[in-house]
Amino acid sequence: xxxxxxxxxxxxxxxxLEFTIRVGDKVRxxxxxxxxxxxxxxxxxxxxxxxxxxxxxxxxxxxxSKFKFSFLSRKELVEAEKVKENFLSRFEKxxxxxxxxxxxxxxxxxxxxxxxxxxxxxxYSDVETAFDIIDKRKKEHTFDNKVVISSSMIxxxxxxxxxxxxxxxxxKLHSIVMSSFERISPGQLRDDQRIIARFNPLTLKSExxxxxxxxxxxxxxxxxxxxxxxxxxxxxHPLELAALVHLKIHLIxxxxxxxxxxxxxxxxxxxxxxxxxxxxxxxxxxxxxKDLIKSVESGNEKFFVEFCYKAFLKQVKYRRxx
Numbered sequence: 001x002x003x004x005x006x007x008x009x010x011x012x013x014x015x016x017l018e019f020t021i022r023v024g025d026k027v028r029x030x031x032x033x034x035x036x037x038x039x040x041x042x043x044x045x046x047x048x049x050x051x052x053x054x055x056x057x058x059x060x061x062x063x064x065s066k067f068k069f070s071f072l073s074r075k076e077l078v079e080a081e082k083v084k085e086n087f088l089s090r091f092e093k094x095x096x097x098x099x100x101x102x103x104x105x106x107x108x109x110x111x112x113x114x115x116x117x118x119x120x121x122x123x124y125s126d127v128e129t130a131f132d133i134i135d136k137r138k139k140e141h142t143f144d145n146k147v148v149i150s151s152s153m154i155x156x157x158x159x160x161x162x163x164x165x166x167x168x169x170x171x172k173l174h175s176i177v178m179s180s181f182e183r184i185s186p187g188q189l190r191d192d193q194r195i196i197a198r199f200n201p202l203t204l205k206s207e208x209x210x211x212x213x214x215x216x217x218x219x220x221x222x223x224x225x226x227x228x229x230x231x232x233x234x235x236x237h238p239l240e241l242a243a244l245v246h247l248k249i250h251l252i253x254x255x256x257x258x259x260x261x262x263x264x265x266x267x268x269x270x271x272x273x274x275x276x277x278x279x280x281x282x283x284x285x286x287x288x289x290k291d292l293i294k295s296v297e298s299g300n301e302k303f304f305v306e307f308c309y310k311a312f313l314k315q316v317k318y319r320r321x322x
Contacts, residue, residue: 002048067237071305184256213253238274243308
């Protein structure tokens, strides 16, 4: 909001423009001197527009000065910050019960989509049952395999705030998420060669893409390189960093199974740590795989980073919270 205010200095009156910036629950006021005479309406309209643009520019310059970024433009990242701040402002206005319900639904949709995308035949009701058992809304044990698999994913998601991006914590996360699949060695790096495949609608078969993950003997070394890269790049803007973490883990494919599940969990770990909302990255499945594989095959990270940015705007900008 921009308004004209009048101040007295040593008995004389002066006019100023006052611009109130409200970001989430923070309020900041910016002033610009107008002079002893109040400008005309046309002049005020022009000055208000200039002050608003200048003040917001300074605010976002300061915000983005904390981060490095390479693939997204300043304009795109300013938009991302605006969307994030608007979301947090709306979220804070919810009651405690509404916040809990919203967060529950976001976890349910993330787990359901992630598992279904990986070909795990769970129903939404299986994920709901698993959530309620973990949350002790249902005092029961189950041997239903779909509920158990869903439970492992939810437990892994709940574990994200407790972990750091390092080898021991990532292996622990994998052991939780894949605990139902003993044959694929939960919590251990793979000792066999993996391929990345995509479905060919013409042949109706899965076919290997033009990229093959590292040989088993190189996996541990490649993963160590990833953690070293991460330590050097913690100051990359969270949206870019989350996308790059997902992509780099996918390129290594460090596990026998559950690699994409781990990618999406770590993606949201980065966003969580920066107070961004949960992003259901594989919701638009065909576009997700198209841009992921495009980046993998071409070696150009920009395609997947831009997809993640667009997915963030699409899912968060106009998201209803109640």
